Amino acid sequence: MPKGIAVDKQGRLKDRVAMSDTNLLLTITIVVFFLLYLSAILFLGGGFTKGQTFLNILNNNASLIVLACGMSVVMITGGIDISVGAVTCLVCMVCAVNLERQGGNIFTVILIGLGIGLAFGLVQGFLVAHLGIQPFIVSLAGMFFAKGMTTIVSKEPIRVTNEAFLAVKDTRVNVPGLGSVNKLGQYVPAYVEVGVIVALVVVVLLFCLLRWSKLGRGFYAVGGNNQSANMLGINVRRTKFLAHVLCGLLAGLGGILYFLHVGSGDVANGAGDEMNAIASSIIGGTLLTGGVGNVVGSFFGVLSLNTIKRIVSSLGFDEAWWSNITVAAMLCLFLVIQSVVLLRKSKK
């Protein structure tokens, strides 16, 4: 049997409390993200030194942040939800139809978005938690259903012209201190869109929920070990059900944010976002086996994923397939790091 590693012999680690898996993986993620961005600034310079470049990553991915957070919650309980991308697309399409053809306003859009998400969450949660069907199959069917419904609602892309909506869409919140001076010598303030603020609020709320609420700790307990959670008096079924409902609701919210960003309903909206969300969660240190994970990690996962994409495109590899290959390579790297770290830890 391999005894402890060299560091142990020197007695350095002995007095310290070992980090929990969640915090360990979170630390790795954050460190990697900062290294990534720092090296981009140092070696590529150019756009990366501007604050706006960073904020644009946020602007473009507000919905993905929300989706990744929802995904993390379900993954922490040991499930998975691959319907979120398709639900995003459905929400966009229905909202666009509502605004353009039925005279809806911004409030009906929010209601519709959350309603659709909630409906998906409730049905999928019921099937997973109370009928014991595998979450992969259930959300696969959910994904198919949402995809099909989107084309039934409308095949043609719908551009939104509603003025009140466009006003919200174009609202820019200036961020002090990150602006830059353009070629004419004028100061251009850096901005974020409304969606980013909503997404950040969601991250903070979910972080608090997972950290301090009874339900949040229940998610971890159920994901860590079903049976012992049951013996602790946690209602496993209800916890799983609520996780899926929460994820569905967040998928609806993600759909609204996506809609707010692109301003149109299109069959191609949110394509592949379920995989992006899963990848972000994994890079953020959430394990598919459940019990380990953090929404802050998922937030940094989204950032890392899109920073890499941005670096690749600024290196001159413009084709979409290069960005796919690098994302996959990064995913691979993170998975192997996690696996090695956790395997070594369990051996100790």
Place this chain on the structure above:
Amino acid sequence: MTAPVKTPGKKTRKSGQESLVKRLTRQQLFIPLAALVLLVLFNLIADPSFFAVSIKENSLGNPVLSGNIISVLDNASELVILSIGMTLVTASSGGQDISVGAAMAIAGSVILRLVCGGQVNADTMHMNLFLALFIAIVVSMLFGAFNGTLVAYFKIQPMVATLILYTAGRSIAAWINNNELPIMNDLSFKYAGTFLPGIPIPTPVFITIFMIALFWLVLKFTNLGLYTQSVGINASSARLNGLNPQRVKLLTYMILGACVAVAGFIRVSRSGSINYSRIAENIEMDAILAVALGGNALSGGKFNIYGSVLGAYVIQFLTTTLYKYDVPSTALPAYKAVVVILLVVLSAPVVREKLSRLKKAPAKAAKEVS
């Protein structure tokens, strides 16, 4: 040495007193068979001409069989072949490979690259087709080994490990051909995807039968089935019994890789060209569904390959039926989802228990009265 491969279906006849209905519903093949019977009945009642098979001339002037049934058998080929490999992977590792569609794109791309010899529009084959297929199988098995290594040795959950190839696969396929879309105009290249001259039955049907027979023989005369099941049921006890669970898992992923190459070969042979982002789109989802429909536990362990094969045909049957009633192909997933949910809900243990209790209750009441 041959080890008997247990089919889970045989276990149900424990006591002779159980009613026929109960015995039937406990069979593993009950769900796919019932779904097939329902679909057949629906088509018989709605429009018996669905089953008509006629002889028509194809574009080359050869008489070939045509009809909905033939098209089901023909179009299900790739799915059936994939579902065989997927069953093994599911059984051994308790997870699914979601990269099969992307891996099919890679295999197809490799074959086209070799056969076209790097040209965009080739009129003659630059390499023996069988050699090209063999190389594609080797490449595909290497990618399978990559997935398998991540799953078996790095202990990453299968769905996550294969997510890597799922993301990169189509890009790699495009990269193999320098992002060009090669077209093969040689007619003999399309034999495997369409018809052999003089034979009225589509060639993919023969390839499928060959693959099923091959796996039947492999499972009958080797310990693959037994080993796969024991690793899937309990990897550590399999290890204590002298098996190497990692190697068995790796092997199943490589077998799936070979299946993927054959399926990709059929798919590119159909048209003689490739579209990286569209080829075999969503086929991984259908393959997983076929495994689930076949009554195999997606969490691994016991498996029945013939259930998956049947499940694959049921899915294609459903697709063809929906096409016949003019459901647009983009709306198809919504209908498929409803059917899938109905099937899975009916086969859920909780629901089954409740249903059998409902049946028992009146019988008990009748006993008490007498």
